[in-house]
Amino acid sequence: xxxxxxxxxxxxxxxxxxxxxxxxxxxxxxxxxxxxxxxxxxxxxxxxxxxxxxxxxxxxxxxxxxxxxxxxxxxxxxxxxxxxxxxxxxxxxxxxxxxxxxxxxxxxxxxxxxxxxxxxxxxxxxxxxxxxxxxxxxxxxxxxxxxxxxxxxxxxxxxxxxxxxxxxxxxxxxxxxxxxxxxxxxxxxxxxxxxxxxxxxxxxxxxxxxxxxxxxxxxxxxxxxxxxxxxxxxxxxxxxxxxxxxxxxxxxxxxxxxxxxxxxxxxxxxxxxxxxxxxxxxxxxxxxxxxxxxxxxxxxxxxxxxxxxxxxxxxxxxxxxxxxxxxxxxxxxxxxxxxxxxxxxxxxxxxxxxxxxxxxxxxxxxxxxxxxxxxxxxxxxxxxxxxxxxxxxxxxxxxxxxxxxxxxxxxxxxxxxxxxxxxxxxxxxxxxxxxxxxxxxxxxxxxxxxxxxxxxxxxxxxxxxxxxxxxxxxxxxxxxxxxxxxxxxxxxxxxxxxxxxxxxxxxxxxxxxxxxxxxxxxxxxxxxxxxxxxxxxxxxxxxxxxxxxxxxxxxxxxxxxxxxxxxxxxxxxxxxxxxxxxxxxxxxxxxxxxxxxxxxxxxxxxxxxxxxxxxxxxxxxxxxxxxxxxxxxxxxxxxxxxxxxxxxxxxxxxxxxxxxxx
Ligand code: WT7
Numbered sequence: 241x242x243x244x245x246x247x248x249x250x251x252x253x254x255x256x257x258x259x260x261x262x263x264x265x266x267x268x269x270x271x272x273x274x275x276x277x278x279x280x281x282x283x284x285x286x287x288x289x290x291x292x293x294x295x296x297x298x299x300x301x302x303x304x305x306x307x308x309x310x311x312x313x314x315x316x317x318x319x320x321x322x323x324x325x326x327x328x329x330x331x332x333x334x335x336x337x338x339x340x341x342x343x344x345x346x347x348x349x350x351x352x353x354x355x356x357x358x359x360x361x362x363x364x365x366x367x368x369x370x371x372x373x374x375x376x377x378x379x380x381x382x383x384x385x386x387x388x389x390x391x392x393x394x395x396x397x398x399x400x401x402x403x404x405x406x407x408x409x410x411x412x413x414x415x416x417x418x419x420x421x422x423x424x425x426x427x428x429x430x431x432x433x434x435x436x437x438x439x440x441x442x443x444x445x446x447x448x449x450x451x452x453x454x455x456x457x458x459x460x461x462x463x464x465x466x467x468x469x470x471x472x473x474x475x476x477x478x479x480x481x482x483x484x485x486x487x488x489x490x491x492x493x494x495x496x497x498x499x500x501x502x503x504x505x506x507x508x509x510x511x512x513x514x515x516x517x518x519x520x521x522x523x524x525x526x527x528x529x530x531x532x533x534x535x536x537x538x539x540x541x542x543x544x545x546x547x548x549x550x551x552x553x554x555x556x557x558x559x560x561x562x563x564x565x566x567x568x569x570x571x572x573x574x575x576x577x578x579x580x581x582x583x584x585x586x587x588x589x590x591x592x593x594x595x596x597x598x599x600x601x602x603x604x605x606x607x608x609x610x611x612x613x614x615x616x617x618x619x620x621x622x623x624x625x626x627x628x629x630x631x632x633x634x635x636x637x638x639x640x641x642x643x644x645x646x647x648x649x650x651x652x653x654x655x656x657x658x659x660x661x662x663x664x665x666x667x668x669x670x671x672x673x674x675x676x677x678x679x680x681x682x683x684x685x686x687x688x689x690x691x692x693x694x695x696x697x698x699x700x701x702x703x704x705x706x707x708x709x710x711x712x713x714x715x716x717x718x719x720x721x722x723x724x725x726x727x728x729x730x731x732x733x734x735x736x737x738x739x740x741x742x743x744x745x746x747x748x749x750x751x752x753x754x755x756x757x758x759x760x761x762x763x764x765x766x767x768x769x770x771x772x773x774x775x776x777x778x779x780x781x782x783x784x785x786x787x788x789x790x791x792x793x794x795x796x797x798x799x800x801x802x803x804x805x806x807x808x809x810x811x812x813x814x815x816x817x818x819x820x821x822x823x824x825x826x827x828x829x830x831x832x833x834x835x836x837x838x839x840x841x842x843x844x845x846x847x848x849x850x851x852x853x854x855x856x857x858x859x860x861x862x863x864x865x866x867x868x869x870x871x872x873x874x875x876x877x878x879x880x881x882x883x884x885x886x887x888x889x890x891x892x893x894x895x896x897x898x899x900x901x902x
Pocket of ligand 1: 515561562636637638639640641662663664665666667668688749750751763765766772775776777
């Protein structure tokens with residue numbers, strides 16, 4: 241049997257992998273029965289269930305008035321309202337007295353192999369208090385926004401926890417985004433301070449970061465002060481009175497390492513994180529304190545089964561929600577050891593991850609399907625060189641993991657015995673929603689399995705009615721959960737419209753999915769104009785508006801094209817202005833233009849110049865047709881109903897153009 245057909249038959253037979261016996265006795269959730277019990281309890285008494293978890297996992301300075309109060313029509317959601325806490329105190333202070341003071345909170349591996357730093361809880365506490373005092377000295381107060389644009393270095397974690405300590409709202413912008421993207425995000429949230437670094441070290445190269453920050457700040461009068469970490473030692477220009485070196489700020493004699501934490505309400509904002517939607521402008525997803533932290537800690541504990549002496553490694557960047565919840569807040573709230581890596585999986589060789597697993601005896605490993613697919617291509621001899629026997633739980637997130645990648649991960653990293661958890665969630669959900677539990681759930685490669693206890697995931701049709709098994713539909717969440725977003729910063733209308741308007745009384749995820757006969761969820765991908773490239777979320781409208789901002793471009797339509805490693809890659813159809821001729825040079829220039837406007841991750845892989853785009857008579861671009869052409873369809877039958885097209889002949893022109901390009 242060839243590989244493909246063996247995978248198909250495996251899916252057809254519904255073959256599943258039973259959870260491991262070894263380790264079961266010590267697991268948080270030991271069996272499917274235990275999962276079902278927790279699920280049923282959370283369904284019958286959600287408030288009781290979440291109140292118990294919030295008390296077990298979080299230290300409160302004052303009890304809440306009400307567990308949950310919500311109204312999706314407004315929409316308004318409050319968890320543990322009136323409850324007082326501080327997130328940084330939960331992640332640090334309480335571990336100074338619970339026996340973990342000298343335990344590693346963060347083990348940081350720099351890209352150069354010999355650069356390793358370990359921060360115990362005590363050390364991290366000291367650094368965070370100092371930087372909290374630095375922020376205060378810069379005039380940052382409770383409720384102010386602090387923008388963070390940094391590589392994966394320990395100072396990033398320190399900066400976020402320092403914000404949390406003084407009640408400032410952090411907004412991290414992934415360091416791969418351009419100056420322009422940074423500027424938009426800072427302008428939107430009106431940050432008072434920016435924390436950045438001289439450069440990012442990536443795959444052996446020093447990529448200057450500070451010039452991007454400088455460029456962005458030209459349009460950001462709200463930013464009064466900038467703290468700059470010296471990471472790479474490259475030359476940077478410092479603006480007198482505005483820019484300060486992190487190490488100088490932290491060495492200041494007047495800076496104390498004592499800093500009383502701000503007592504926050506459960507519903508005060510903790511952070512804003514921008515993510516792409518179906519319109520051009522990214523939305524600032526707002527998460528708050530008590531519910532978010534409860535959910536991050538709860539899901540880290542149950543899904544990854546993190547134990548006190550584990551080394552837990554989530555390979556994401558803190559610039560994304562995965563890093564917020566599963567490098568920083570979830571693990572540190574639990575008092576776990578979080579491993580943080582500056583580098584990439586492929587440098588200096590495709591064995592870097594496995595080398596680090598062996599070096600630090602990593603127990604729990606959480607990565608993305610695109611990483612697995614890329615490493616799979618390099619061959620199984622790379623992981624085979626290392627002792628991976630410390631590993632206990634494997635996770636995946638960001639996009640659907642195809643059965644082939646799942647099976648490779650299971651066999652070559654998990655030795656054929658470890659559970660591979662496909663975790664479905666979103667920036668908006670704050671934490672994992674649909675996932676197996678490692679010692680309870682039988683696994684089916686390619687399925688995220690079941691909703692966690694307290695997560696009422698369902699599939700509905702376009703009217704919002706439940707659909708039965710094996711039928712595709714909209715993935716919704718029927719009841720509130722503590723980690724859910726509380727707003728879109730500065731845009732209540734968008735908050736309502738995006739998530740709560742279409743289906744009354746439910747949260748709309750924007751994803752399509754189906755369930756099978758066992759009630760397992762199979763995620764099919766976005767239903768809106770949002771792309772998923774290597775697990776990164778990008779709006780087609782954002783990329784289109786970047787293209788159209790170039791003087792040569794009259795019109796652009798962007799779609800996703802299936803890609804073996806990235807899941808999807810960006811394919812752009814571009815109509816040029818009259819008098820401008822298509823050329824390879826222009827193609828290159830346009831790619832560069834998008835890089836500059838949004839960031840390298842948004843640059844189209846393919847640009848097809850087209851005289852006309854398939855539009856309906858009412859002028860709407862028929863993306864469905866463009867997606868099909870990019871995916872390689874050449875026969876008219878593939879395109880479905882095209883009778884509403886103003887000019888159906890554009891299709892054959894576009895197909896020809898596609899064939900000439902790829
Ligand atoms: C979108 C959310 C949540 C962390 C990373 C991405 C897709 C995410 C899975 C999965 C299938 C997945 C969805 C979702 N997605 N995880 N396990 N299986 N699809 O966060 O940038 O907010 O993107 O990523 O389409 O809506 P994000």
